[in-house]
Amino acid sequence: xxxxxxxxxxxxxxxxxxxxxxxxxxxxxxxxxxxxxxxxxxxxxxxxxxxxxxxxxxxxxxxxxxxxxxxxxxxxxxxxxxxxxxxxxxxxxxxxxxxxxxxxxxxxxxxxxxxxxxxxxxxxxxxxxxxxxxxxxxxxxxxxxxxxxxxxxxxxxxxxxxxxxxxxxxxxxxxxxxxxxxxxxxxxxxxxxxxxxxxxxxxxxxxxxxxxxxxxxxxxxxxxxxxxxxxxxxxxxxxxxxxxxxxxxxxxxxxxxxxxxxxxxxxxxxxxxxxxxxxxxxxxxxxxxxxxxxxxxxxxxxxxxxxxxxxxxxxxxxxxxxxxxxxxxxxxxxxxxxxxxxxxxxxxxxxxxxxxxxxxxxxxxxxxxxxxxxxxxxxxxxxxxxxxxxxxxxxxxxxxxxxxxxxxxxxxxxxxxxxxxxxxxxxxxxxxxxxxxxxxxxxxxxxxxxxxxxxxxxxxxxxxxxxxxxxxxxxxxxxxxxxxxxxxxxx
Numbered sequence: 001x002x003x004x005x006x007x008x009x010x011x012x013x014x015x016x017x018x019x020x021x022x023x024x025x026x027x028x029x030x031x032x033x034x035x036x037x038x039x040x041x042x043x044x045x046x047x048x049x050x051x052x053x054x055x056x057x058x059x060x061x062x063x064x065x066x067x068x069x070x071x072x073x074x075x076x077x078x079x080x081x082x083x084x085x086x087x088x089x090x091x092x093x094x095x096x097x098x099x100x101x102x103x104x105x106x107x108x109x110x111x112x113x114x115x116x117x118x119x120x121x122x123x124x125x126x127x128x129x130x131x132x133x134x135x136x137x138x139x140x141x142x143x144x145x146x147x148x149x150x151x152x153x154x155x156x157x158x159x160x161x162x163x164x165x166x167x168x169x170x171x172x173x174x175x176x177x178x179x180x181x182x183x184x185x186x187x188x189x190x191x192x193x194x195x196x197x198x199x200x201x202x203x204x205x206x207x208x209x210x211x212x213x214x215x216x217x218x219x220x221x222x223x224x225x226x227x228x229x230x231x232x233x234x235x236x237x238x239x240x241x242x243x244x245x246x247x248x249x250x251x252x253x254x255x256x257x258x259x260x261x262x263x264x265x266x267x268x269x270x271x272x273x274x275x276x277x278x279x280x281x282x283x284x285x286x287x288x289x290x291x292x293x294x295x296x297x298x299x300x301x302x303x304x305x306x307x308x309x310x311x312x313x314x315x316x317x318x319x320x321x322x323x324x325x326x327x328x329x330x331x332x333x334x335x336x337x338x339x340x341x342x343x344x345x346x347x348x349x350x351x352x353x354x355x356x357x358x359x360x361x362x363x364x365x366x367x368x369x370x371x372x373x374x375x376x377x378x379x380x381x382x383x384x385x386x387x388x389x390x391x392x393x394x395x396x397x398x399x400x401x402x403x404x405x406x407x408x409x410x411x412x413x414x415x416x417x418x419x420x421x422x423x424x425x426x427x428x429x430x431x432x433x434x435x436x437x438x439x440x441x442x443x444x445x446x447x448x449x450x451x452x453x454x455x456x457x458x459x460x461x462x463x464x465x466x467x468x469x470x471x472x473x474x475x476x477x478x479x480x481x482x483x484x485x486x487x488x489x490x491x
Contacts, residue, residue, distance in 0.1 A: 022043060085099075227316050228315065393463065404425075
């Protein structure tokens, strides 16, 4: 393994973290908040370690899949550990564990919170919580690839490690240009949402923070009732953009290239929109009696369906109080998730569709054993490697899910709470049901259970690719200089 390139990339990540932390520093200056000193101190530390660490150039720029997964996994840990420090140092979080939980939830775009009173936080901390969604939505290493020259053709391994979905495609021949195009579309869509929310009467601060949460499909709000206090038009705009950010960015690139028919024939997008429409209609019918009009029922159903399937986690109503049928539909959507190649989490629509086609083929094989049938998706034959990776994904998913529910059950909370808490964290949703519903939070869990849920959030965002578990990663001394920083931060 090329440990020197991993070290170099981690130092680059620390430099970018310093740049990210400058924004809440500015927010603290604008609102004259003393908590800004914590961000300035951590910023200086990240910049110092990152600058000193990258002074020694890597022996070789060549790296492969193993290095890519290791670099991505370690990058998310470094971002989480350092990003939690200003929250803790500000004195607004009771423990570093809670600050780390909030940061990991933000970066993985989960949106699960341990805070009972969000409005008690300073503006700079509220800004940082929401901005972590935007950072994690597309992935920091994708940003690094977009602006910095890396290891030539080998950086596809980074893209593959950080991008969600069964396969990763390049929009253009060069991975660097692909990363740039992804971020261009990401930034443009974010800016458009900010402008539209400003037009509806939101403040600049609210427009930016809620747009960050929507773009990253995260779901941290700045009010205790999430989105419930805002005007219906604002909620409708957020609904639309949640759906838009849940679509594979390849479709937007096709639109950008004026290939309108190709974009409209995007198979995963059609399934994704069909699932949303079906779920909205079913829930609207089911909750009609709880609202004054069909329009109100449709509005809240559409918002919650969009929020859950895109794994954003915003809420306009306490769906924990909805009929059991509606809650079950929402739980199903938690598992399905958004499109591959989007900022959304979950299993992904493409995986679900391919697995259903595989089941159909196997049932057909039982009746017609000599018939050869291939699985097609997006007008291409799905090869055996993809089918194998999807099968392994589902097995790993089931194992992690079962073990997580088992471990957090030691806290003696009810089954609904535990089952949906894992669903909400492993699928990067945010709120669950029961004691972790949209009107509640995850503070009910003990510290050991919180670490289990933090692992689930990271595993869900990285799609269970956890190279840190490989013994070989720890057999080099080249990464040791960074360990004291992480260890001291934890303690």
